[in-house]
Amino acid sequence: MGIDGYIVEVETDIGNGIPGFEIVGLADVAVKESKERVKAAIRNSSFDFPVRRITVNLAPASKKKEGSSFDLPIALGILSATGQVDTREIEKYLFIGELSLDGKLKPVNGILPVAVCAMQQGVENLILPCDNAGEAAVVKGLNVLPARDLEEVVAHLNGWKRIERYTVDVDKLFENSINHDVDFSDVKGQESVKRALEVAASGGHNCLMIGSPGSGKTMLARRLATILPSLTFEEALEITKIHSIAGTLPPNTSLITTRPFRSPHHTISEAGLIGGGRYPKPGEISLAHYGVLFLDELPEFGKQTLEVLRQPLEDGMVTITRFNTTLTYPAKAMLICAANPCKCGYYLDPSRQCTCTPRQIQQYLGRLSGPLLDRIDMHIEVASVKFGELESNIASESSPVIRERVNRTRKIQLERYKGLGIYSNSQLQPSMIKKFCKLDKSGRELLEDAFEKLGLSARAHSRILKVSRTIADMEESEDIKAHHVAEAIHYRSLDRKLWFG
Amino acid sequence: MFEKLKYWIWMSSVPGMGAKKKYDLVNHFGDPVNIWNSSKRELMDVPFLTEENVNALLDRNKRSETMGIMDALYRNGIKAITIKDPEYPDCLRNIYDPPIVLYYKGRLEIRQLSIAVVGSRRATYYGKSVAERISAELAAYGINVVSGMARGIDSSAHRGALKGGGRTIGVMGCGLDIVYPPENKELAERITESGALVSEYVPGTAPLPANFPARNRIISGISQGVLVVEAGEKSGSLITVGYALEQGREVFAVPGNINSISSAGTNRLIKEGARLVTSAEDILEEFNLIDNLNQKKEGERVKTVQKSIFSALDEKERMIAECLLEGPMHIDLLVRQCKMEMQSLNTTLVMMELKGLVEMLPGKHYRLRI
Numbered sequence: 016m017g018i019d020g021y022i023v024e025v026e027t028d029i030g031n032g033i034p035g036f037e038i039v040g041l042a043d044v045a046v047k048e049s050k051e052r053v054k055a056a057i058r059n060s061s062f063d064f065p066v067r068r069i070t071v072n073l074a075p076a077s078k079k080k081e082g083s084s085f086d087l088p089i090a091l092g093i094l095s096a097t098g099q100v101d102t103r104e105i106e107k108y109l110f111i112g113e114l115s116l117d118g119k120l121k122p123v124n125g126i127l128p129v130a131v132c133a134m135q136q137g138v139e140n141l142i143l144p145c146d147n148a149g150e151a152a153v154v155k156g157l158n159v160l161p162a163r164d165l166e167e168v169v170a171h172l173n174g175w176k177r178i179e180r181y182t183v184d185v186d187k188l189f190e191n192s193i194n195h196d197v198d199f200s201d202v203k204g205q206e207s208v209k210r211a212l213e214v215a216a217s218g219g220h221n222c223l224m225i226g227s228p229g230s231g232k233t234m235l236a237r238r239l240a241t242i243l244p245s246l247t248f249e250e251a252l253e254i255t256k257i258h259s260i261a262g263t264l265p266p267n268t269s270l271i272t273t274r275p276f277r278s279p280h281h282t283i284s285e286a287g288l289i290g291g292g293r294y295p296k297p298g299e300i301s302l303a304h305y306g307v308l309f310l311d312e313l314p315e316f317g318k319q320t321l322e323v324l325r326q327p328l329e330d331g332m333v334t335i336t337r338f339n340t341t342l343t344y345p346a347k348a349m350l351i352c353a354a355n356p357c358k359c360g361y362y363l364d365p366s367r368q369c370t371c372t373p374r375q376i377q378q379y380l381g382r383l384s385g386p387l388l389d390r391i392d393m394h395i396e397v398a399s400v401k402f403g404e405l406e407s408n409i410a411s412e413s414s415p416v417i418r419e420r421v422n423r424t425r426k427i428q429l430e431r432y433k434g435l436g437i438y439s440n441s442q443l444q445p446s447m448i449k450k451f452c453k454l455d456k457s458g459r460e461l462l463e464d465a466f467e468k469l470g471l472s473a474r475a476h477s478r479i480l481k482v483s484r485t486i487a488d489m490e491e492s493e494d495i496k497a498h499h500v501a502e503a504i505h506y507r508s509l510d511r512k513l514w515f516g
Numbered sequence: 517m518f519e520k521l522k523y524w525i526w527m528s529s530v531p532g533m534g535a536k537k538k539y540d541l542v543n544h545f546g547d548p549v550n551i552w553n554s555s556k557r558e559l560m561d562v563p564f565l566t567e568e569n570v571n572a573l574l575d576r577n578k579r580s581e582t583m584g585i586m587d588a589l590y591r592n593g594i595k596a597i598t599i600k601d602p603e604y605p606d607c608l609r610n611i612y613d614p615p616i617v618l619y620y621k622g623r624l625e626i627r628q629l630s631i632a633v634v635g636s637r638r639a640t641y642y643g644k645s646v647a648e649r650i651s652a653e654l655a656a657y658g659i660n661v662v663s664g665m666a667r668g669i670d671s672s673a674h675r676g677a678l679k680g681g682g683r684t685i686g687v688m689g690c691g692l693d694i695v696y697p698p699e700n701k702e703l704a705e706r707i708t709e710s711g712a713l714v715s716e717y718v719p720g721t722a723p724l725p726a727n728f729p730a731r732n733r734i735i736s737g738i739s740q741g742v743l744v745v746e747a748g749e750k751s752g753s754l755i756t757v758g759y760a761l762e763q764g765r766e767v768f769a770v771p772g773n774i775n776s777i778s779s780a781g782t783n784r785l786i787k788e789g790a791r792l793v794t795s796a797e798d799i800l801e802e803f804n805l806i807d808n809l810n811q812k813k814e815g816e817r818v819k820t821v822q823k824s825i826f827s828a829l830d831e832k833e834r835m836i837a838e839c840l841l842e843g844p845m846h847i848d849l850l851v852r853q854c855k856m857e858m859q860s861l862n863t864t865l866v867m868m869e870l871k872g873l874v875e876m877l878p879g880k881h882y883r884l885r886i
Contacts, residue, residue, distance in 0.1 A: 206847075207853070207858060210859060396880040398879060498860075501864075501870075502866065506877075
């Protein structure tokens with residue numbers, strides 16, 4: 016359910032009567048169709064398919080089942096009921112896999128959750144298609160036995176030829192993960208944006224980048240994923256689970272060890288963004304779990320689509336309710352949005368003339384609803400880089416160096432929020448802000464002053480406090496000082512009157 | 517008098533005729549009341565009237581609307597002044613096609629020098645700030661600032677004049693019961709407190725695009741000179757310049773960056789002989805008013821204040837201020853020029869902003885304020 020699996024028992028009865036084959040237990044079309052695949056696979060693997068009345072029950076019978084992963088257990092059920100397979104040890108095994116007509120085993124989605132569940136329920140061995148072996152093998156304490164076809168499975172169970180256990184070295188996977196193909200040192204100039212993104216990464220703050228087309232918003236967002244703190248094994252497992260269910264796991268990958276970066280197109284539907292559908296699947300926000308969800312051209316997204324994003328951003332999970340099930344997908348993604356300053360994109364651009372009317376300019380960013388902007392902590396203005404700077408060789412810091420600093424800042428936060436159920440400054444709830452973001456006198460005065468003189472809107476208040484907490488953490492300072500607040504104010508440019516006035 | 521005004525207002529509200537034709541017609545008959553009382557035959561004998569014009573003049577519905585217009589004038593506190601009135605601005609009376617009736621709100625005695633400050637609606641920050649500054653200076657010298665109440669440069673000019681404590685006149689392209697653009701409502705109210713809003717259109721006239729070029733002739737008509745602050749190659753303010761030249765007014769222009777599209781028009785005006793203006797004094801000089809400039813010391817005073825502020829800055833702040841003296845600068849350039857850490861630059865800039873020393877412009881550019 017959701018991203019967790021549950022074990023289904025396949026019971027087979029072969030009795031007298033008119034020859035037939037019936038599958039019961041709330042099976043959907045793909046499961047019912049497995050009848051024909053199983054029949055053909057058994058025959059073509061040189062076993063006998065009984066010409067009798069066969070009834071297969073998928074227990075628990077009250078839960079809906081879907082997909083083609085029941086082919087292998089159903090086939091084995093029939094073979095064991097007809098005495099073609101040794102059933103003495105069969106209790107110790109969990110089977111999963113889709114059969115092709117010639118008896119070959121084909122990979123299925125959602126292996127990892129199954130493997131985790133099997134391990135938790137004390138199953139010792141898991142027999143699955145070869146292509147899925149890597150994915151399951153990251154689960155410790157489970158014998159993963161990959162099989163090529165039905166014959167191999169039967170040979171193993173009958174003791175004719177044992178299947179080799181498959182193992183992967185998890186540590187090695189993590190070592191390899193450090194190599195991103197993009198790096199922060201690729202970014203020329205843009206010092207202010209780089210600093211802002213480092214702050215965002217350090218506190219997990221959602222941010223909105225505003226700038227003309229070609230100023231490098233997408234490029235910068237892509238590189239943000241490279242400076243986020245390294246994944247822990249548990250996080251990697253959770254990410255891989257989601258991608259395993261969604262079927263977006265790259266082939267031959269056993270574990271996703273880099274933070275995901277998802278950038279859906281702005282024509283995406285609500286269900287595509289937060290998940291759903293007739294057979295519910297995780298949406299983009301869940302696929303970006305523990306990583307970056309990048310929404311380019313934010314004002315172009317459907318209004319309703321953006322509104323549904325609000326609740327998952329707050330709760331860190333998506334709950335999908337259908338009449339017979341309720342699923343929960345985790346969705347702790349960092350939201351990075353990008354927007355042009357106006358419709359034509361060149362408002363405020365020094366080198367191009369903007370062709371929008373003042374009303375259009377106001378309307379364009381005005382399209383973003385207040386509640387959504389409320390969930391965005393930082394506004395970053397990105398200016399386009401002149402050609403000369405692209406060519407220049409000003410040395411800039413590489414991602415690993417920055418990530419090192421980010422890791423340190425995150426560690427401070429993890430320790431501070433131990434037992435509170437949150438892990439970064441961006442998740443501070445109003446009551447916690449009072450406790451953890453205390454300002455000294457000069458800081459308070461500065462903030463009051465800023466509200467009055469810079470015309471900041473009220474919603475900026477708690478955002479500024481959270482971001483200043485992060486900035487203080489970056490300096491490893493326990494107290495939030497005035498200059499931390501000052502820098503945080505810097506990242507609220509959209510709240511200023513000059514943008515909309 | 518009241519009875520007579522009715523005929524003038526009726527005449528100004530007749531559609532299908534330009535200002536010039538109405539002006540000629542009034543001169544032909546001597547007074548609108550004579551036009552009102554003319555028969556179709558008499559009107560047909562006027563050589564420059566077409567049949568449509570005559571029909572419009574004889575239209576009974578239009579005639580009966582006149583009382584409604586007068587009512588609207590009264591309700592909205594709008595006053596009307598005819599070309600025969602001695603209070604009618606002389607300089608406007610003498611142009612080729614003066615409006616026969618001028619509607620206004622506020623106080624319309626124009627005794628002092630009037631300068632029109634105009635420019636593009638789509639103005640850059642540079643244009644707006646220059647318009648505001650020069651208008652304030654002009655106002656401080658007691659000069660009337662005339663402009664068109666449009667967005668961009670026009671609004672900044674009015675604001676500047678009010679800031680400088682002077683009078684300003686806004687010439688509108690619609691009836692005075694409508695405020696266009698709507699965001700200038702507050703500005704319009706402030707203008708009428710000391711100066712005036714002026715229009716040749718009867719109340720209820722919508723801000724049609726065709727009204728605005730015609731309005732421009734009044735802007736230049738009631739002024740002795742026209743200052744174009746910022747205009748692109750095809751800006752509407754260049755129409756005002758055309759009228760100004762036709763009416764024999766002085767033309768001034770503020771130079772802009774030669775790469776800037778929004779200053780292409782003004783730079784061309786300078787090339788073609790318009791006087792280059794960088795401060796209000798340049799305009800005063802043209803009108804030989806430079807002698808009684810005892811206020812010039814004000815500028816000096818500002819400079820000494822600037823110096824004293826500079827000495828009060830700490831090291832970082834001074835470094836930033838010095839970089840910004842050349843003009844607004846983007847934050848990324850600033851960090852390289854000042855050789856500072858990004859976080860301390862961010863912090864210092866916000867601190868300076870709160871002290872009122874710098875100002876953030878949209879797009880993370882910073883400008884020194886003084």
